[in-house]
Amino acid sequence: MTLVLTTYDWVPDFPRGFVRDIRVRWLLEELGRPYQVETVPLREKSPDHIARQPFAQVPFIREGDLTLFESGAILLHLSEGTVLMPDAQRPQVQQWLIAALNSVEPFAMAWIIPKFFDKDEAGAARREPLLRQRLGQLQAALGGKDWLMGDGFTVADLLMADILRIPAQNGLLDDLHGLAAYAERATDRPAFRKALADHLAHWRAADEKRSPA
């Protein structure tokens, strides 16, 4: 059964690398699962798009009769029964996946939105201490371990590391050596490199379609 991943038809330069289809691509590369990419327009949200993603966002997947939105839920579903969510550790892997979505990402977004979308440096500065606190707590929880569960990379690491990318690229992990090394360890994986390359190639192909030769 072919898995179809839907993302936008085009986005401006700024969010490239970070549109959340990257998370699903990364997971599918880790699992060695082939997939097809379909698109919905960024600008005009059709009723069909909203029927499949009620908040008019991406990504969503289709797998036979099943349509799923929410990158976190897609990761949860696709990693089930795989090496990325070992049965014996399932509750704890789910715990860390949800911690990434609900205890780390909202604090990252509360800083990213003023900083990069609104260009409101004062607003971003107000949010930064809380994000830094969360990142410090996360590093402490990681301790000396390679991955959140210990030795094995799981879907929780995949999601957490993806969320850490913007803070890492903007110096917020500079004083958190353990967490910085963790984030780098994750994004050095061949599956992430392949997913990112394919994600970026998708936007370049979209540019070419828009500007006739």
Add this chain to the structure above:
Amino acid sequence: MTLVLTTYDWVPDFPRGFVRDIRVRWLLEELGRPYQVETVPLREKSPDHIARQPFAQVPFIREGDLTLFESGAILLHLSEGTVLMPDAQRPQVQQWLIAALNSVEPFAMAWIIPKFFDKDEAGAARREPLLRQRLGQLQAALGGKDWLMGDGFTVADLLMADILRIPAQNGLLDDLHGLAAYAERATDRPAFRKALADHLAHWRAADEKRSPA
């Protein structure tokens, strides 16, 4: 195996009714599962607390050898294999649970924090349109259905309805009659009423301990 739910030893009046142990209590009442309550100090975060909840929050649970934090992950784990997460609908129930945590709650919190914690009305007003948009999208997705999955109340409704409580109590659902009715239908359930009563009784008992007779 006795399930132990840990919450704070005491909180001021303001957050009472909303400390997130309420979600776990609600679920356990829906399932008819007995549980014991233990506490950690609100003011002094011990190493033992942080070992069990790395962000120094509550709730967390203990069930035999398993300790779990993140209310969303606790709900996911405890509802597994129960009527609140029917096997045939599992991916979609998980999808809506994660939508509640990642696509609705962060927008509610972005408005609640300036509004009620920082007493920053201008800040809250800036966040309100995005929250209202999300709530409108949620109502559209619900359509005429009683619950997100249709006829059956699931753990996704429990979490979503809990997240809607503060917006509902502050007028943000006044123009969203379908969503307001949905939220009321959920919190009218005997399990929620019992959970809320026990949650509030916990804080009253804490007050009595603090003020010697």
